[in-house]
Amino acid sequence: MPKREVDYSLYLVTDSTPAILGDADIGEVVEAALKGGVTCVQYRDKTGDTGTLVATGRRLHEVTRRYNVPLLINDRVDVALAVGCEGVHIGQDDLDLPTARRILGEDAIIGVTASNVAEVEAAAKGGADYLGIGTVFATPTKENTKSIIGVEGLQELLLKIDAERWPIKTVCIGGINASNVSRVMWQSNGKGKSLDGVAVVSAIMAARDPEAASRELLQLVKSPPAFA
Ligand code: TZP
Numbered sequence: 041m042p043k044r045e046v047d048y049s050l051y052l053v054t055d056s057t058p059a060i061l062g063d064a065d066i067g068e069v070v071e072a073a074l075k076g077g078v079t080c081v082q083y084r085d086k087t088g089d090t091g092t093l094v095a096t097g098r099r100l101h102e103v104t105r106r107y108n109v110p111l112l113i114n115d116r117v118d119v120a121l122a123v124g125c126e127g128v129h130i131g132q133d134d135l136d137l138p139t140a141r142r143i144l145g146e147d148a149i150i151g152v153t154a155s156n157v158a159e160v161e162a163a164a165k166g167g168a169d170y171l172g173i174g175t176v177f178a179t180p181t182k183e184n185t186k187s188i189i190g191v192e193g194l195q196e197l198l199l200k201i202d203a204e205r206w207p208i209k210t211v212c213i214g215g216i217n218a219s220n221v222s223r224v225m226w227q228s229n230g231k232g233k234s235l236d237g238v239a240v241v242s243a244i245m246a247a248r249d250p251e252a253a254s255r256e257l258l259q260l261v262k263s264p265p266a267f268a
Pocket residue numbers: 053174175176179180181182185213214215216239240241242243
């Protein structure tokens with residue numbers, strides 16, 4: 041799939057741990073989420089060995105392609121290459137952005153995690169396609185987060201992103217669910233860069249009905265509440 045305009049509105053990040061996925065099948069959960077309207081998928085598996093990552097990544101890519109939605113791989117540029125998917129998401133401690141870009145090429149979608157202005161600036165200047173800003177709220181899904189920035193921190197960062205100098209997309213992550221997504225999405229839109237979407241793990245992956253959960257989240261992301 042060549043690089044094209046990506047819709048980041050509702051960005052699903054997977055989790056394969058029993059605490060989140062239970063005994064469900066990851067491919068079925070991802071497909072249900074796609075039916076519910078998820079617009080971008082990241083395969084994130086912190087415990088799988090390389091063979092598992094490549095095999096599951098290929099399986100998920102077969103599903104996401106049917107829905108014409110990009111699949112990115114968390115952390116692992118080598119796995120993204122092996123899967124032949126649309127890109128990667130890298131954190132501050134992963135392979136650096138220039139090297140990832142050199143390996144994957146201009147057509148790849150590369151996202152970078154950022155939680156402060158210096159990281160935002162480096163990723164934007166380095167040619168990342170989007171920023172994953174967070175952690176917004178403390179979350180059991182990722183306990184060892186360096187920084188919880190809160191809605192205020194998110195707002196502050198977005199205000200500092202000069203949309204003209206840095207034409208970069210933004211999603212936020214960390215503890216986002218149906219009860220806070222409107223607040224995050226709409227109250228963080230100040231004079232600076234608005235969010236392009238939200239990234240969620242448990243609100244979809246651990247939902248009893250991932251399709252319905254995705255549909256509800258997408259609707260909330262897209263519709264400004266009365267107070268906005
Ligand atoms: N990065 C920052 S928080 C997080 C990641 C991968 C996990 C978010 O999970 P959830 O369940 O949506 O809070």
